[in-house]
Amino acid sequence: MDTILLERRDPILLIQLNRPQKLNAINREMLQEIxxxxxxxxxxxxxxxxxLTGNERAFSVGADIELFASATPATLPTVHSDLHYWETLHHFPKPLIAAVSGYVYGGGLELALACDLIVASDTARFASPEIRLGLIxxxxxxxxxxxxxxKYRAMELVLTGREFTAQEALAMGLVTRVVPAGQYLDEALRLAQEIAQHSPAAIRAAKLAIISGPEMSWEAAMRFERELFHxxxxxxxxxxxxxxFLESRRQRRDSSQ
Incomplete structure (x- = not known):
């Protein structure tokens, strides 16, 4: 792996973006390795x-603009397409936690949003600035x-491309927790350990229900949740x-008699 670092801390896999000289700009190789x-x-x-994390200066500033140097309107959706890499993230069955600090811009924001939870340093700065390049x-x-x-908040952020702080992101409900600089990765790992204590099947089912439910009608979502419950x-x-649980309750009842 040239653009990411991997560290197994069973039951956690830590993936660190590792292009510090480029502020972890996302290129095709990085997506392939993730x-x-x-x-x-x-x-x-x-x-x-x-x-999934970066470093204190930058989670990621977004797509490496050099990616577009050899792309044309005809090749961008075909030979230069990276959609299948993103689909792996969007459909991955196990929980993904982004631990972010510094710049979380463009594709870096999209990478964090592809995760299920985001723990942010209070130094994190978010933006969807593609509009400034005539893109979306x-x-x-x-x-x-x-x-x-x-709709309205998304319109504002995308159409202006403005930067917003970790505290703003927390107030919007976009991030899970904001902690002091230097603690964001430890906090994300603590959260991961807390989640990992529970049944893997239940964790995967809960993630699937939460992600899939909003795309369904209420009745269909309720049926889907019940199927996963079963x-x-x-x-x-x-x-x-x-x-x-039943045995513990029986013992408590017997000891109280």
């Missing part, structure tokens, strides 16, 4: 959650922002937890 790292642990039950976000930015923030109920972890 995809390969995710596919490598997709079926690995020892890894239950992924933490192309890796889910408009859709993530519109679905998470609503599937998790049949797992050994759930059956054992139910038995342990």
């Amino acid at each position: 995809q390969a790292a995710l596919e490598d642990v997709r079926a690995d039950e020892r890894i239950r959650i992924i933490v 976000p192309g890796a889910g930015g408009t859709q993530h922002l519109a679905r998470r923030l609503g 599937l998790t109920f049949s797992t050994p972890e759930a059956q054992e937890a139910v038995r342990a």
Whole structure:
């Protein structure tokens, strides 16, 4: 891996973007390596959650503009397309936590938004600045922002391209937690450990229900959630937890008599 660093901390895989000289600008190689790292642990039950980070100066400033040097309007959606790499992120079944600091711009913001949770340093600065180049976000930015923030706030951020702070992002509901500089990665790892204590099947089912439900009608989403509930109920972890709970309650009742 040339553009990312990997560290296994079972049950966590830590992926660190590693183009510091380019402020972690995203190129095709970086997306390929992120995809390969995710596919490598997709079926690995020892890894239950992924933490994706950069460095204190920059999570990522976005797409490496050099990518467009050899692209044309005809090749951009074909031979130069990177959509399949982003789809791996968007459909990855295990939880992804972004731990961000410094610049979280453009494609870097889209990379963070492709994750399920975002822990931010109070120095993080976010922006969707593609409009300044006569472009729009192309890796889910408009859709993530519109679905998470609503039409009007998404319009403002995308059409102005303005920078906003970690505290603003928290107030919007765009990030999960904001912590002092220097603590954001530790906080993301603590959150990952807390989540990883629970049943992997239940974690995956909960993620799928939360992501898929808003795309359905209320009735369809309720049926889908119930189907996932039935599937998790049949797992050994759930059956054992139910038995342990009932046994503990019986013991408490007996000791009180």
